[in-house]
Amino acid sequence: MISFHRVFLLASVLLPVAGAAQTAASPLATPVPTTKVLAIGRLTVALTPEQRRDTMPEEVSDTVKLYLAGKIDQWYTRQDQMGVVFVLNVQSVEEARALLGRLPLGQAKLMEFDLIPLGPLNPLRILLSKSGTETKNP
Numbered sequence: 001m002i003s004f005h006r007v008f009l010l011a012s013v014l015l016p017v018a019g020a021a022q023t024a025a026s027p028l029a030t031p032v033p034t035t036k037v038l039a040i041g042r043l044t045v046a047l048t049p050e051q052r053r054d055t056m057p058e059e060v061s062d063t064v065k066l067y068l069a070g071k072i073d074q075w076y077t078r079q080d081q082m083g084v085v086f087v088l089n090v091q092s093v094e095e096a097r098a099l100l101g102r103l104p105l106g107q108a109k110l111m112e113f114d115l116i117p118l119g120p121l122n123p124l125r126i127l128l129s130k131s132g133t134e135t136k137n138p
Contacts, residue, residue: 032119036073037096040114042083047110059104071099083111093117 047055066072074087090096093115105111 030122030125032122034091034093034117034119036118037088037090037093038116038118039086039088039096039100040078040083040116041085041100041111042078042081042113043105043111045110046082051108051110055104055108055110062103066099066103087118 063072063075067075071089072086073089076085077083078085086100088096088099090099096115097113100106100111100113103111106113
């Protein structure tokens, strides 16, 4: 098992180069695939008691169905305001937008999402090469 100190050391070495390593001039600028999308949701208006009663049972049911289908990997409630945060198992922002737009709150335009594509940490390629330059994919 890797100790905390080794993980901290690795992070302290890689994080400063993460931004620079993904610039256009860098050999590490090889694009990585989008493997997940972070969806940060917020209500567009405060829900009335009627909207909660009419919308939330179906919203919860449809959200659970997305989880059981493997599309939602993780889900959280926001602590700073009313809303949710999902880590979605999708390969594009467009796919995430389509999934979330079919949920009842999305259809009613009562919730909006900031969608952030996520992928593998590209600077880890440094660890795979002897000279610090990019290696070919296995």
